[in-house]
Amino acid sequence: MGKSRPRVSSCTRATIGRVFQRLEFRTLGRVYCYEGGDGFWRTKREPARRLGTRIAAALSHELSIGGRSLYVGAGVAEIPALLMETVDLQRRVHPFNLRRLEVGSLNRACQGTPVRFVTRDAATAAGPFDHLWIVSVLNDPERFPDLAPLSYGRADPVTFDPKRFSIQRRTVQSLVDRCMPKLSRPGLVTTSTEEVVWIADWCHRHGIPYLVGRKQFPTALVGDPICFIHVGMPKKSGRMH
Numbered sequence: 150m151g152k153s154r155p156r157v158s159s160c161t162r163a164t165i166g167r168v169f170q171r172l173e174f175r176t177l178g179r180v181y182c183y184e185g186g187d188g189f190w191r192t193k194r195e196p197a198r199r200l201g202t203r204i205a206a207a208l209s210h211e212l213s214i215g216g217r218s219l220y221v222g223a224g225v226a227e228i229p230a231l232l233m234e235t236v237d238l239q240r241r242v243h244p245f246n247l248r249r250l251e252v253g254s255l256n257r258a259c260q261g262t263p264v265r266f267v268t269r270d271a272a273t274a275a276g277p278f279d280h281l282w283i284v285s286v287l288n289d290p291e292r293f294p295d296l297a298p299l300s301y302g303r304a305d306p307v308t309f310d311p312k313r314f315s316i317q318r319r320t321v322q323s324l325v326d327r328c329m330p331k332l333s334r335p336g337l338v339t340t341s342t343e344e345v346v347w348i349a350d351w352c353h354r355h356g357i358p359y360l361v362g363r364k365q366f367p368t369a370l371v372g373d374p375i376c377f378i379h380v381g382m383p384k385k386s387g388r389m390h
């Protein structure tokens with residue numbers, strides 16, 4: 150990849166800014182928060198744009214021009230990366246999200262850009278993809294209330310329900326099992342540091358080498374840092390397995 154290429158072009162930065170201006174934070178507040186959605190977005194909007202753009206810049210150095218990316222559970226946080234991929238790298242992106250209200254709202258904000266969110270199970274997407282983005286999906290406390298506290302080391306041994314946990318673990322593993330085969334190799338996975346274990350587990354079960362990048366990138370909304378995993382071919386720096 151050419152070193153002179155801007156990480157996120159000024160054109161893409163301007164588009165990201167315009168989309169963030171158009172985001173309907175009242176609607177999104179209802180999706181992201183039980184209450185206090187307006188206040189949440191007042192404080193999170195600018196960090197989400199800034200940190201999202203920083204991640205997009207780092208991602209631009211990991212991807213080649215013209216590939217395809219599958220985004221599982223994409224929302225506001227993913228907008229800068231999605232725009233960088235489509236505008237700067239001429240890649241095709243497929244962002245999926247199960248929340249209809251959020252998808253409608255995100256698509257109105259992204260009108261006039263190549264980014265189009267879809268309300269569908271990402272596991273139904275037709276591959277192959279050379280990049281899989283899955284951030285704050287496999288440890289979502291809303292969907293996995295018994296698994297998430299364990300992931301974050303906050304499970305209560307008195308009330309912990311191992312039966313409910315194993316059902317949720319099966320659901321998470323099944324989502325990973327249905328998405329990972331769509332990744333061509335070598336391929337890239339973008340995920341949170343909390344979710345690396347699920348990708349690593351899949352690679353171990355399939356005897357596929359992977360490398361977790363050492364660099365971590367802070368995020369604004371869920372707060373878990375993001376990292377890159379190279380699947381199928383070792384790269385120079387990071388832990389190799």
Ligand SMILES: C[S@@+](CC[C@H](N)C(=O)[O-])C[C@H]1O[C@@H](n2cnc3c(N)ncnc32)[C@H](O)[C@@H]1O
Nearest residue numbers: 222224226245246247248270271284285289370
């Ligand atoms: C906690 S939110 C994370 C949103 C965003 N990635 C972020 O980091 O702010 C989890 C999202 O994953 C989506 N999701 C969960 N399973 C999915 C699947 N199988 N296909 C598509 N989206 C999924 C949900 O609809 C929800 O929007």
